[in-house]
Amino acid sequence: MTHAQKMFSKILIANRGEIACRVINTxxxxxxxxxAVYSDADANSLHVNMADEAIYLGPSPSRESYLLGENVIAAAKKTGAQAIHPGYGFLSENAEFCRLCEQENITFIGPPVAAIEAMGSKSAAKSIMEQAQVPLVPGYHGDDQTEAVIKKAADDMGYPVLLKATAGGGGKGMRQVWSEAEFSEGFAAAKREAKxxxxxxxxxxxxxxxxxxxxEIQVFCDNHGNAVYLFERDCSVQRRHQKVIEEAPAFxxxxxxxxxxxxxxxKSAKAIGYQGAGTVEFLLDVDGSFYFMEMNTRLQVEHPVTEMISGQDLVEWQLRVAAGERLPKTQDELAINGHAFEARIYAEDANNDxxxxTGTLSFLQPPEESEHVxxxxxxxxxxxxxxxxxPMIAKLIVWDENREKALQRLTKALTEYKINGVTTNIDFLYNLATTPAFINQDIDTGFIEKHHSDIFHSNEQTLADExxxxxxxxxLSLAEKAQIAAANTTDPYSPWNTTNAWRLNEAHLHQLFLSHNEIEYPVNVEQKRQGTGSYYLITVNHPQFAERTLDCQGRIEGDKLHVSIDGHRSQATITRDGDNISLYRQNGVFNFTYIQPDCGIHDDHEQQGGLTAPMNGTMVSVLINAGDKVVKDQPLMILEAMKMEHTIKAPSDGVVETLYYKAGDMVDGGCELLAFNTED
Structure with a gap:
């Protein structure tokens, strides 16, 4: 790393998306x-528009653009950038790229090559930490990579064990193995994903x-021998070994x-001669003992929660340290103020693993930003x-003076985050943050699995009010729409501009069909006049509901629904995307689909056998041959899409008739992967 005598006048950001925008802001x-640098897919992106200059790197796949270190260096030289900020992911922990920067006399805004190399291998990192007397989880991280040797180590320490790729992160190449019988399958899958x-x-x-x-502990070291820690973050809530909600400080x-x-x-950072921002990750056991897990030699996705409680701009710290300055604060000058949460807003289907x-963000309205949001x-x-x-869309960060108040800020902000056009995990995040266990800090890394039914609201009995x-x-929406139409017509009193279900000599009855968790509920809504207003008698015609008619009144104000059901007044925040309606309540979010007249919901999963590609991807492995007899839930194929593996399983007992793809083939989303004959 160079020791510049003054702050850089121009830097290049070797990344994209929100982290590139974050660095540009500081x-x-x-x-x-x-x-900025960009690929074909990012030609009109926000980070490109925000930067003072932008250089094209190549085609959309990251291996043909953002991962080409030589092209990034060339862009820096062409524009006269004195330093490169790698963000996280891509080249941020690539020792060879750091070495290239050094050779070209460009400052790499991160640690020196040796530190990246030392922590780049999880096994080598554990050896270094062992020598530095940092506590380690019992395990094997030796050079002998034969399955028999690694399995013997697992057998000796007792199950469950965790298999991990020594390179990389983000939950890739990682498998929990709960018994000796599962070892070989887990070992093969972890190695394949790591490769x-x-x-x-x-x-x-x-x-x-x-x-x-x-x-995890946020550490910072400068080039003058100074080191501090900016407290800790609890990142226990994870799915697929990737963090979902982080908080600081840890409860x-x-x-x-x-x-x-x-x-x-x-001590861990000093053992490798660290400089810049780094994160040392620990496993904290119930008895208060803790064990070194790994060190990330870069800025973390969840760094904003540390900024919120410390009042420090960590990107500014990175730039100052990279320019040869001393750390802005000593340990004694750092203090914790309040509590912060970060929730990662993803384009993903939480209900489908x-x-x-993918898709276009046809409507995007984040909550209003403030000192709290x-x-x-x-x-x-x-x-x-x-x-x-x-597929991360954004990071939602909230702060308040204590955990309880900050959590209230988080749940409120999630109800105010409106996105249409793609499926998101906002509902999942809201349900998670409102579970009693999360509120009461009963949290560990298995949280989502343990509280699955609370988070995903599989209990239909909770729909009594919803x-x-x-x-x-x-x-009410139909009536509101009709009023607007009537106001814009030459005949506002035309019966065609009413939606009160008027029928000659018949009750004013709306017959609706709503689906929740793939169960269809017929609902009758009868409109009654009361003075100058209306009230509604609502009956749900389904065996799961008691035979009763509810006396309801309500009004819509913006995204709020105010209701009175049999004299009980309450409210919900509503979002709607076409026929999909979400009600945000104190006990979670409830999703309904309005089934238009003459349109039923049909689950084609069994008929199609679930044997279509869920999205564009690459065929990693084909586990069966044409003509094979298979049993229900037997893995048939493994597809990789958006950095994740997806196993295609047999929908029932049957015979594989024809295979349409082989390992290595590109697959289009929605296409048929194989012909499958179900056994009667």
């Missing part, structure tokens, strides 16, 4: 010019703690334990979520 504040993601299938195995918390953290973990983190989603994003309304990159509310909302 650079602007510091009076530093910025250069695909990192080009390196070297594995380690360690004891899997059954109730651990994932607590139930004593001052003594915080200091102990912080000092261990600094978090399958990534911050939105870090790299997209605007009208932008496309493409198949080429991680279903009538959704029906009432539909009827």
């Amino acid at each position: 650079a602007r504040k510091m009076g530093i010019l910025t250069v 695909s993601s990192f080009g390196d299938d070297t594995m380690l195995v360690e004891k899997y703690l059954t109730q651990p918390r994932h607590v 139930n953290m004593s001052a003594a334990l915080r200091a102990q973990m912080g000092e261990s983190a600094i 978090f399958l990534p989603a 911050r939105v870090d994003t790299g997209v605007r309304q009208g932008d496309e979520v493409s198949v080429y990159y991680d 279903l009538p509310m959704a029906a009432l909302y539909l009827v």
Whole structure:
């Protein structure tokens, strides 16, 4: 790393999306010019428009654009950028790229080559930490990579164990193995995913703690021997080993334990001659013992929660340290103020194993930003979520003086985040944040699996109020729409401009069909006059509902539905995307689909056998041959899409008749993967 005598006048950001925008914002504040880089898919993106200059790198796939270190260096030289900020992902932990920067006399805004190399291998990192007397989880991270040796280590330490690729991160090449019988299958899958993601299938195995918390410490080191820790973040809530909601500081953290973990983190950083921003990740067990897991030699996605509680701009710290300055604060000058949460807003279908989603953001309205609410994003309304990159839309960060108040800010902000055009995880995040266990800090890394039914609201009995509310909302919406139409017509009193279900000598009855969790509910809404206003009698015609008619009144104000059901007044926040309606309530979010007249819901999953590609991707492996007899849920194919593996399973017992794809083939979303004959 170079020791510049003054701050950079221009930097290049070797990344895209929200982190590129995040770096540009701080650079602007510091009076530093910025250069963006982009691929075909990002030609009109927000980060390109925000930067002072932008250089084209290549086609949309990252391996043909953002991962080409030589092209990035050439862009920096062409524009006169003195330093490169790598963001996270892509080239941020690539030692060879860091070395290239050094050779070209361009400052890499990150740690030195040796530190990246030391932490680039999880097994080598554990050896270094062992020598530095940083506590480690029991495990094997040796050079002998034969399955028999690694399995023996697993057998000796006892199951469950965790298999991990020594390269990379983000949950790739990682498998929990719960018994000896599962080892071979898990080992093969982890190695295959590691090879695909990192080009390196070297594995380690360690004891899997059954109730651990994932607590990480933010460290910062300068070139003058100074080091501090900016406290901790709890990142225990994860899916597919990827973080979902992070918070700072960690709950139930004593001052003594915080200091102990912080000092261990600094010891870890100093052991590799670290410089810049880094994160030391620990597993914290229920008894208060903690173990080194890995060190990320870059800025973390969740760094904003640390900024919110510390009042520090970590990107500014990075730039100052890279320019040779001393750390802006000493340990004694740093303090925790309040509590912060970050929720990652993704284009994904949480109800379908978090399958990534693609599409155009036809409507995008984030909550209003303030001292309590911050939105870090790299997209605007009208932008496309493409198949080429991680499907994160934004990071929603909230702050308040304590955890309870900050959590209230988070849930409110989630109800105010409106996105149409792609499926998102906003409803899932809201349900998670409102579960009693999350509120009461009963959290570990298995949280989502343990509280699955609470988060996904599979209990239909909870619809006693929500279903009538959704029906009432539909009827009120129709009336509101009719009033607008009537106001814009030459004959506002025409019966064609009414939606009160008027029939000659018949009750004013709306017959609606609403679907929730793939169950269809017929609902009758009868409109009654009361003075100058109306009230509604609502009946749900379904065996799961008691035979009763509810006396309801309501009104819509913006995105709020105010209702009175049998004298009980309450409200819900409503979002609507076409026929899909979401009600945000204190006990979670409830999703309904309005089934238009003469249109039923048909589940084609069984007929099609689930054997169509869920999205564009690459065929990783074909596990069967044409003519094979298979049993229900047997894995047939493995498809990789948007950095995740998806296993295609047999929908029932049957015979595979024809295979349409082989390993390595590109697959279009929605296409038929194989012909399957179901056994009668």
